[in-house]
Amino acid sequence: MELAKEIIEMRKSAGLTQAEMAERAGVGLRFVRELEQGKPTARMDKVNQVLAMFGCELGARTKS
Amino acid sequence: MELAKEIIEMRKSAGLTQAEMAERAGVGLRFVRELEQGKPTARMDKVNQVLAMFGCELGARTKS
DNA sequence: AAAGAATAGTCCCGATAGGGTATAAAACAG
DNA sequence: CTGTTTTATACCCTATCGGGACTATTCTTT
Numbered sequence: 751m752e753l754a755k756e757i758i759e760m761r762k763s764a765g766l767t768q769a770e771m772a773e774r775a776g777v778g779l780r781f782v783r784e785l786e787q788g789k790p791t792a793r794m795d796k797v798n799q800v801l802a803m804f805g806c807e808l809g810a811r812t813k814s
Numbered sequence: 815m816e817l818a819k820e821i822i823e824m825r826k827s828a829g830l831t832q833a834e835m836a837e838r839a840g841v842g843l844r845f846v847r848e849l850e851q852g853k854p855t856a857r858m859d860k861v862n863q864v865l866a867m868f869g870c871e872l873g874a875r876t877k878s
Numbered sequence: 879a880a881a882g883a884a885t886a887g888t889c890c891c892g893a894t895a896g897g898g899t900a901t902a903a904a905a906c907a908g
Numbered sequence: 909c910t911g912t913t914t915t916a917t918a919c920c921c922t923a924t925c926g927g928g929a930c931t932a933t934t935c936t937t938t
Contacts, residue, residue, distance in 0.1 A: 756874050767914060778897045783916070793895070793925085794861065794872075795854040801874050808858075810820050810865050811873035831884060842927045847886065857895085857925070 751814075753797075754788040760804045761786075775800045815878075817861075818852040824868045825850075839864045 761771050772782040777796050785792050785800065794808055801807050825835050836846040841860050849856050849864065858872055865871050 751873075753873055760874075769914080780898080781896060784896085787916085789895090790859040790862070791895070792858050794856050794858055796896080797858065798854070802877065804874075805877050806874040807877045808872050809815075809817055809875035810824075810868075810870040811875065813866065813869050813871045833884080844928080845926055848926090851886085853925095855925070860926075 752788065754786050757800065758786050771800065771803065775803055816852065818850050821864060822850050835864065835867065839867055
């Protein structure tokens with residue numbers, strides 16, 4: 751599963767809009783959008799701010 | 815387990831120096847050093863270039 | 879002990895990520 | 909179909925990430 755898709759899933763499951771998630775995570779709205787579109791150059795700390803909302807964090811996993 | 819530690823582990827298991835890993839992954843030596851020291855602001859694409867050497871990639875995991 | 883290799887710290891610079899804002903498109907509701 | 913909400917795209921600007929080079933420190937090995 752791709753990270754971007756997972757984040758969209760988590761967000762929707764939580765019933766949040768991109769704007770709500772951005773605000774709660776303390777990141778910009780544009781960042782959330784680019785992240786959900788799979789931007790590969792995102793910064794880890796920002797991604798982790800988002801993942802933390804769902805009790806998650808970035809880690810190494812075996813490649814699909 | 816922290817990501818930085820995991821990367822150090824993988825690198826050592828492969829018998830590589832930071833310089834060798836940096837070169838093979840196509841990233842700068844400084845980046846590898848900061849990454850292994852747990853720099854939180856690293857860019858995902860660069861981290862993935864490193865992880866790809868070991869058949870891994872970044873993904874969301876439940877927070878420790 | 880000294881010599882060598884590996885890792886850590888520091889400098890400058892170019893490229894770009896992220897924020898903000900505005901606009902456009904798409905999804906959705908009434 | 910019309911108005912509303914959500915998402916996508918485009919612009920400028922500032923902060924900073926990453927690279928390279930150099931030095932310093934730590935760790936090995938002899």
